[in-house]
Amino acid sequence: MTAGPEAPEAPAPPTPATMDDAVAAYHDDVAERLAELREHALTLRANVGNGDVDSAMQAWLDAQQTWQRVGAAYGSFGDLGSAIAPGSRGLEGGAANPDFSGLRRIEYGLWHGQGAGELIPVIDKLLGDLDALAAKLPETAVAPSDMPLRLHEILEDAQRDHLSGRGDQGSGLALALARADVDGTQEVLDLLRGLLENRKAGFPARLDGELAALGAALDATQRDGTWTDYAKVPLGERQAVNSALGRVLESLSLIPPLFSTD
Structure with a gap:
Protein backbone atom coordinates (compact mmCIF):
# COMPACT_ATOMS: atom_id res chain seq x y z
CA MET A 1 0.00 0.00 0.00
CA THR A 2 1.38 3.37 -0.94
CA ALA A 3 1.40 5.95 1.77
CA GLY A 4 -0.46 9.14 1.02
CA PRO A 5 1.07 12.57 1.33
CA GLU A 6 2.09 13.49 4.82
CA ALA A 7 -0.17 15.92 6.61
CA PRO A 8 1.49 19.27 7.27
CA GLU A 9 2.83 19.68 10.76
CA ALA A 10 0.63 21.68 13.09
CA PRO A 11 2.09 25.11 13.80
CA ALA A 12 3.83 25.44 17.12
CA PRO A 13 1.77 27.24 19.76
CA PRO A 14 2.77 30.88 20.15
CA THR A 15 5.33 31.62 22.83
CA PRO A 16 3.64 33.46 25.70
CA ALA A 17 4.43 37.14 25.40
CA THR A 18 3.93 38.05 29.06
CA MET A 19 4.23 36.26 32.37
CA ASP A 20 0.45 36.38 32.71
CA ASP A 21 0.16 34.60 29.35
CA ALA A 22 2.64 31.97 30.53
CA VAL A 23 0.66 31.37 33.72
CA ALA A 24 -2.61 31.05 31.80
CA ALA A 25 -1.07 28.54 29.38
CA TYR A 26 0.42 26.62 32.28
CA HIS A 27 -2.93 26.35 34.04
CA ASP A 28 -4.38 24.76 30.89
CA ASP A 29 -1.53 22.23 30.92
CA VAL A 30 -2.11 21.46 34.60
CA ALA A 31 -5.81 20.76 34.00
CA GLU A 32 -4.84 18.23 31.30
CA ARG A 33 -2.29 16.58 33.59
CA LEU A 34 -4.78 16.20 36.41
CA ALA A 35 -7.32 14.60 34.05
CA GLU A 36 -4.59 12.20 32.91
CA LEU A 37 -3.70 11.45 36.53
CA ARG A 38 -7.33 10.58 37.29
CA GLU A 39 -7.37 8.05 34.45
CA HIS A 40 -4.21 6.41 35.82
CA ALA A 41 -5.82 6.30 39.27
CA LEU A 42 -8.88 4.54 37.85
CA THR A 43 -6.63 2.00 36.13
CA LEU A 44 -4.75 1.54 39.39
CA ARG A 45 -8.01 0.90 41.24
CA ALA A 46 -9.08 -1.74 38.71
CA ASN A 47 -5.70 -3.50 38.88
CA VAL A 48 -5.68 -3.53 42.67
CA GLY A 49 -9.25 -4.83 42.70
CA ASN A 50 -8.26 -7.64 40.32
CA GLY A 51 -5.22 -8.58 42.39
CA ASP A 52 -2.88 -7.78 39.46
CA VAL A 53 0.04 -6.45 41.47
CA ASP A 54 2.49 -5.96 38.59
CA SER A 55 -0.03 -3.93 36.59
CA ALA A 56 -0.98 -1.98 39.69
CA MET A 57 2.66 -1.07 40.29
CA GLN A 58 2.97 0.17 36.70
CA ALA A 59 -0.25 2.17 37.01
CA TRP A 60 1.06 3.70 40.24
CA LEU A 61 4.27 4.71 38.47
CA ASP A 62 2.30 6.23 35.59
CA ALA A 63 0.21 8.19 38.09
CA GLN A 64 3.16 9.38 40.17
CA GLN A 65 5.14 10.43 37.09
CA THR A 66 2.12 12.39 35.86
CA TRP A 67 1.97 14.17 39.20
CA GLN A 68 5.67 15.03 38.94
CA ARG A 69 5.05 16.52 35.49
CA VAL A 70 2.51 18.90 37.01
CA GLY A 71 5.70 20.63 38.05
CA ALA A 72 5.48 24.27 39.03
CA ALA A 73 1.85 24.18 40.14
CA TYR A 74 1.75 21.55 42.85
CA GLY A 75 3.17 23.90 45.45
CA SER A 76 0.00 25.98 45.10
CA PHE A 77 -2.44 23.19 45.91
CA GLY A 78 -2.28 23.46 49.69
CA ASP A 79 -3.85 20.66 51.72
CA LEU A 80 -5.19 18.91 48.61
CA GLY A 81 -1.69 18.69 47.16
CA SER A 82 -0.41 17.25 50.43
CA ALA A 83 -3.23 14.68 50.42
CA ILE A 84 -2.61 13.61 46.81
CA ALA A 85 1.15 13.15 47.05
CA PRO A 86 2.45 13.33 50.61
CA GLY A 87 5.38 11.67 52.28
CA SER A 88 5.20 9.81 55.58
CA ARG A 89 8.31 11.45 56.99
CA GLY A 90 7.40 13.92 59.67
CA LEU A 91 4.21 12.06 60.54
CA GLU A 92 4.18 10.48 63.96
CA GLY A 93 4.09 6.73 63.34
CA GLY A 94 5.32 7.14 59.76
CA ALA A 95 3.49 5.03 57.21
CA ALA A 96 1.16 3.64 59.89
CA ASN A 97 -0.30 7.08 60.58
CA PRO A 98 -3.95 7.21 59.40
CA ASP A 99 -3.28 10.68 57.97
CA PHE A 100 -0.83 9.16 55.49
CA SER A 101 -2.73 9.02 52.21
CA GLY A 102 -2.48 9.52 48.46
CA LEU A 103 0.03 8.26 45.94
CA ARG A 104 2.87 7.69 48.41
CA ARG A 105 0.57 5.71 50.70
CA ILE A 106 -0.42 3.55 47.73
CA GLU A 107 3.25 3.05 46.87
CA TYR A 108 3.88 1.88 50.43
CA GLY A 109 1.00 -0.58 50.28
CA LEU A 110 1.89 -2.05 46.88
CA TRP A 111 5.53 -2.63 47.77
CA HIS A 112 4.69 -4.00 51.23
CA GLY A 113 2.19 -6.63 50.14
CA GLN A 114 -1.07 -4.89 50.98
CA GLY A 115 -4.15 -5.89 49.00
CA ALA A 116 -7.46 -4.49 47.86
CA GLY A 117 -9.01 -4.34 51.31
CA GLU A 118 -6.35 -1.92 52.50
CA LEU A 119 -5.69 -0.01 49.29
CA ILE A 120 -9.08 0.51 47.61
CA PRO A 121 -10.22 2.98 50.30
CA VAL A 122 -6.95 4.91 49.84
CA ILE A 123 -7.43 5.01 46.07
CA ASP A 124 -11.05 6.12 46.45
CA LYS A 125 -9.92 8.98 48.67
CA LEU A 126 -7.29 9.89 46.07
CA LEU A 127 -9.97 10.03 43.38
CA GLY A 128 -12.12 12.24 45.60
CA ASP A 129 -9.19 14.57 46.28
CA LEU A 130 -8.42 14.79 42.56
CA ASP A 131 -12.04 15.71 41.84
CA ALA A 132 -11.95 18.35 44.56
CA LEU A 133 -8.73 19.80 43.18
CA ALA A 134 -10.10 19.87 39.63
CA ALA A 135 -13.11 21.81 40.87
CA LYS A 136 -10.90 24.24 42.77
CA LEU A 137 -8.28 24.60 40.06
CA PRO A 138 -9.61 27.86 38.51
CA GLU A 139 -9.03 29.62 41.83
CA THR A 140 -5.70 27.89 42.54
CA ALA A 141 -3.37 30.23 40.76
CA VAL A 142 0.38 30.11 40.40
Whole structure:
Protein backbone atom coordinates (compact mmCIF):
# COMPACT_ATOMS: atom_id res chain seq x y z
CA MET A 1 0.00 0.00 0.00
CA THR A 2 1.38 3.37 -0.94
CA ALA A 3 1.40 5.95 1.77
CA GLY A 4 -0.46 9.14 1.02
CA PRO A 5 1.07 12.57 1.33
CA GLU A 6 2.09 13.49 4.82
CA ALA A 7 -0.17 15.92 6.61
CA PRO A 8 1.49 19.27 7.27
CA GLU A 9 2.83 19.68 10.76
CA ALA A 10 0.63 21.68 13.09
CA PRO A 11 2.09 25.11 13.80
CA ALA A 12 3.83 25.44 17.12
CA PRO A 13 1.77 27.24 19.76
CA PRO A 14 2.77 30.88 20.15
CA THR A 15 5.33 31.62 22.83
CA PRO A 16 3.64 33.46 25.70
CA ALA A 17 4.43 37.14 25.40
CA THR A 18 3.93 38.05 29.06
CA MET A 19 4.23 36.26 32.37
CA ASP A 20 0.45 36.38 32.71
CA ASP A 21 0.16 34.60 29.35
CA ALA A 22 2.64 31.97 30.53
CA VAL A 23 0.66 31.37 33.72
CA ALA A 24 -2.61 31.05 31.80
CA ALA A 25 -1.07 28.54 29.38
CA TYR A 26 0.42 26.62 32.28
CA HIS A 27 -2.93 26.35 34.04
CA ASP A 28 -4.38 24.76 30.89
CA ASP A 29 -1.53 22.23 30.92
CA VAL A 30 -2.11 21.46 34.60
CA ALA A 31 -5.81 20.76 34.00
CA GLU A 32 -4.84 18.23 31.30
CA ARG A 33 -2.29 16.58 33.59
CA LEU A 34 -4.78 16.20 36.41
CA ALA A 35 -7.32 14.60 34.05
CA GLU A 36 -4.59 12.20 32.91
CA LEU A 37 -3.70 11.45 36.53
CA ARG A 38 -7.33 10.58 37.29
CA GLU A 39 -7.37 8.05 34.45
CA HIS A 40 -4.21 6.41 35.82
CA ALA A 41 -5.82 6.30 39.27
CA LEU A 42 -8.88 4.54 37.85
CA THR A 43 -6.63 2.00 36.13
CA LEU A 44 -4.75 1.54 39.39
CA ARG A 45 -8.01 0.90 41.24
CA ALA A 46 -9.08 -1.74 38.71
CA ASN A 47 -5.70 -3.50 38.88
CA VAL A 48 -5.68 -3.53 42.67
CA GLY A 49 -9.25 -4.83 42.70
CA ASN A 50 -8.26 -7.64 40.32
CA GLY A 51 -5.22 -8.58 42.39
CA ASP A 52 -2.88 -7.78 39.46
CA VAL A 53 0.04 -6.45 41.47
CA ASP A 54 2.49 -5.96 38.59
CA SER A 55 -0.03 -3.93 36.59
CA ALA A 56 -0.98 -1.98 39.69
CA MET A 57 2.66 -1.07 40.29
CA GLN A 58 2.97 0.17 36.70
CA ALA A 59 -0.25 2.17 37.01
CA TRP A 60 1.06 3.70 40.24
CA LEU A 61 4.27 4.71 38.47
CA ASP A 62 2.30 6.23 35.59
CA ALA A 63 0.21 8.19 38.09
CA GLN A 64 3.16 9.38 40.17
CA GLN A 65 5.14 10.43 37.09
CA THR A 66 2.12 12.39 35.86
CA TRP A 67 1.97 14.17 39.20
CA GLN A 68 5.67 15.03 38.94
CA ARG A 69 5.05 16.52 35.49
CA VAL A 70 2.51 18.90 37.01
CA GLY A 71 5.70 20.63 38.05
CA ALA A 72 5.48 24.27 39.03
CA ALA A 73 1.85 24.18 40.14
CA TYR A 74 1.75 21.55 42.85
CA GLY A 75 3.17 23.90 45.45
CA SER A 76 0.00 25.98 45.10
CA PHE A 77 -2.44 23.19 45.91
CA GLY A 78 -2.28 23.46 49.69
CA ASP A 79 -3.85 20.66 51.72
CA LEU A 80 -5.19 18.91 48.61
CA GLY A 81 -1.69 18.69 47.16
CA SER A 82 -0.41 17.25 50.43
CA ALA A 83 -3.23 14.68 50.42
CA ILE A 84 -2.61 13.61 46.81
CA ALA A 85 1.15 13.15 47.05
CA PRO A 86 2.45 13.33 50.61
CA GLY A 87 5.38 11.67 52.28
CA SER A 88 5.20 9.81 55.58
CA ARG A 89 8.31 11.45 56.99
CA GLY A 90 7.40 13.92 59.67
CA LEU A 91 4.21 12.06 60.54
CA GLU A 92 4.18 10.48 63.96
CA GLY A 93 4.09 6.73 63.34
CA GLY A 94 5.32 7.14 59.76
CA ALA A 95 3.49 5.03 57.21
CA ALA A 96 1.16 3.64 59.89
CA ASN A 97 -0.30 7.08 60.58
CA PRO A 98 -3.95 7.21 59.40
CA ASP A 99 -3.28 10.68 57.97
CA PHE A 100 -0.83 9.16 55.49
CA SER A 101 -2.73 9.02 52.21
CA GLY A 102 -2.48 9.52 48.46
CA LEU A 103 0.03 8.26 45.94
CA ARG A 104 2.87 7.69 48.41
CA ARG A 105 0.57 5.71 50.70
CA ILE A 106 -0.42 3.55 47.73
CA GLU A 107 3.25 3.05 46.87
CA TYR A 108 3.88 1.88 50.43
CA GLY A 109 1.00 -0.58 50.28
CA LEU A 110 1.89 -2.05 46.88
CA TRP A 111 5.53 -2.63 47.77
CA HIS A 112 4.69 -4.00 51.23
CA GLY A 113 2.19 -6.63 50.14
CA GLN A 114 -1.07 -4.89 50.98
CA GLY A 115 -4.15 -5.89 49.00
CA ALA A 116 -7.46 -4.49 47.86
CA GLY A 117 -9.01 -4.34 51.31
CA GLU A 118 -6.35 -1.92 52.50
CA LEU A 119 -5.69 -0.01 49.29
CA ILE A 120 -9.08 0.51 47.61
CA PRO A 121 -10.22 2.98 50.30
CA VAL A 122 -6.95 4.91 49.84
CA ILE A 123 -7.43 5.01 46.07
CA ASP A 124 -11.05 6.12 46.45
CA LYS A 125 -9.92 8.98 48.67
CA LEU A 126 -7.29 9.89 46.07
CA LEU A 127 -9.97 10.03 43.38
CA GLY A 128 -12.12 12.24 45.60
CA ASP A 129 -9.19 14.57 46.28
CA LEU A 130 -8.42 14.79 42.56
CA ASP A 131 -12.04 15.71 41.84
CA ALA A 132 -11.95 18.35 44.56
CA LEU A 133 -8.73 19.80 43.18
CA ALA A 134 -10.10 19.87 39.63
CA ALA A 135 -13.11 21.81 40.87
CA LYS A 136 -10.90 24.24 42.77
CA LEU A 137 -8.28 24.60 40.06
CA PRO A 138 -9.61 27.86 38.51
CA GLU A 139 -9.03 29.62 41.83
CA THR A 140 -5.70 27.89 42.54
CA ALA A 141 -3.37 30.23 40.76
CA VAL A 142 0.38 30.11 40.40
CA ALA A 143 1.49 33.68 41.02
CA PRO A 144 3.32 35.14 38.01
CA SER A 145 6.21 36.09 40.28
CA ASP A 146 6.55 32.45 41.34
CA MET A 147 7.00 30.93 37.88
CA PRO A 148 10.77 31.59 37.54
CA LEU A 149 11.37 30.35 41.09
CA ARG A 150 9.33 27.19 40.53
CA LEU A 151 11.33 26.46 37.37
CA HIS A 152 14.33 25.94 39.63
CA GLU A 153 12.44 24.25 42.46
CA ILE A 154 11.13 21.28 40.46
CA LEU A 155 14.55 19.66 40.11
CA GLU A 156 15.68 20.95 43.48
CA ASP A 157 12.81 18.93 44.96
CA ALA A 158 13.84 15.94 42.84
CA GLN A 159 17.32 16.06 44.36
CA ARG A 160 15.97 16.45 47.90
CA ASP A 161 13.08 13.99 47.81
CA HIS A 162 13.87 11.40 45.13
CA LEU A 163 17.60 11.00 44.70
CA SER A 164 18.19 11.26 48.45
CA GLY A 165 15.75 8.39 49.04
CA ARG A 166 13.79 10.49 51.56
CA GLY A 167 10.47 10.21 49.78
CA ASP A 168 10.73 6.56 48.76
CA GLN A 169 8.07 4.25 50.21
CA GLY A 170 9.41 0.98 48.84
CA SER A 171 9.41 1.20 45.05
CA GLY A 172 12.99 2.39 44.62
CA LEU A 173 11.88 4.26 41.49
CA ALA A 174 13.60 7.53 42.29
CA LEU A 175 15.19 7.78 38.85
CA ALA A 176 11.87 7.32 37.06
CA LEU A 177 10.34 10.11 39.12
CA ALA A 178 13.32 12.38 38.56
CA ARG A 179 12.92 11.77 34.81
CA ALA A 180 9.34 13.03 35.03
CA ASP A 181 10.62 16.09 36.89
CA VAL A 182 12.91 16.81 33.93
CA ASP A 183 9.83 16.76 31.70
CA GLY A 184 8.02 19.13 34.06
CA THR A 185 10.98 21.51 34.09
CA GLN A 186 11.20 21.49 30.30
CA GLU A 187 7.51 22.32 30.06
CA VAL A 188 7.87 25.39 32.26
CA LEU A 189 11.03 26.44 30.43
CA ASP A 190 9.17 26.27 27.12
CA LEU A 191 6.51 28.61 28.48
CA LEU A 192 9.10 31.10 29.74
CA ARG A 193 11.40 30.72 26.72
CA GLY A 194 10.68 34.04 25.02
CA LEU A 195 10.71 36.02 28.25
CA LEU A 196 13.98 34.42 29.29
CA GLU A 197 15.59 34.93 25.88
CA ASN A 198 14.84 38.65 26.14
CA ARG A 199 16.72 38.80 29.42
CA LYS A 200 19.64 36.49 28.63
CA ALA A 201 20.08 35.69 24.95
CA GLY A 202 20.99 32.08 24.28
CA PHE A 203 20.28 30.94 27.81
CA PRO A 204 17.16 28.88 27.01
CA ALA A 205 19.13 26.90 24.43
CA ARG A 206 21.85 26.24 27.00
CA LEU A 207 19.22 24.97 29.43
CA ASP A 208 17.71 22.76 26.72
CA GLY A 209 21.10 21.10 26.30
CA GLU A 210 21.63 20.60 30.01
CA LEU A 211 18.15 19.17 30.52
CA ALA A 212 18.66 16.84 27.56
CA ALA A 213 21.94 15.64 29.08
CA LEU A 214 20.23 14.99 32.42
CA GLY A 215 17.39 13.16 30.69
CA ALA A 216 19.88 11.01 28.79
CA ALA A 217 21.78 10.17 31.98
CA LEU A 218 18.54 9.13 33.66
CA ASP A 219 17.39 7.10 30.65
CA ALA A 220 20.74 5.28 30.60
CA THR A 221 19.94 3.74 33.99
CA GLN A 222 17.04 1.76 32.52
CA ARG A 223 17.44 -1.91 31.65
CA ASP A 224 15.64 -3.01 28.48
CA GLY A 225 13.39 0.01 28.77
CA THR A 226 12.44 -0.74 32.37
CA TRP A 227 13.18 1.44 35.37
CA THR A 228 15.02 -0.35 38.14
CA ASP A 229 15.53 0.16 41.85
CA TYR A 230 17.83 3.14 42.43
CA ALA A 231 19.96 1.10 44.84
CA LYS A 232 20.66 -1.49 42.12
CA VAL A 233 21.90 1.00 39.53
CA PRO A 234 25.71 0.95 39.17
CA LEU A 235 27.47 3.74 41.03
CA GLY A 236 28.95 5.21 37.85
CA GLU A 237 25.50 5.70 36.32
CA ARG A 238 24.17 7.32 39.47
CA GLN A 239 27.19 9.63 39.56
CA ALA A 240 26.49 10.64 35.96
CA VAL A 241 22.94 11.55 36.94
CA ASN A 242 24.07 13.55 39.97
CA SER A 243 26.69 15.39 37.93
CA ALA A 244 24.20 16.35 35.22
CA LEU A 245 21.63 17.36 37.83
CA GLY A 246 24.11 19.55 39.66
CA ARG A 247 25.02 21.30 36.41
CA VAL A 248 21.43 22.12 35.46
CA LEU A 249 20.52 23.18 39.01
CA GLU A 250 23.39 25.65 38.99
CA SER A 251 22.11 27.12 35.72
CA LEU A 252 18.47 27.19 36.83
CA SER A 253 19.43 29.05 40.00
CA LEU A 254 20.38 32.02 37.80
CA ILE A 255 16.82 32.45 36.49
CA PRO A 256 14.88 33.94 39.44
CA PRO A 257 17.24 36.95 39.75
CA LEU A 258 16.70 37.71 36.05
CA PHE A 259 13.01 38.32 36.78
CA SER A 260 13.44 39.89 40.22
CA THR A 261 12.94 43.45 38.96
CA ASP A 262 9.59 42.74 37.24
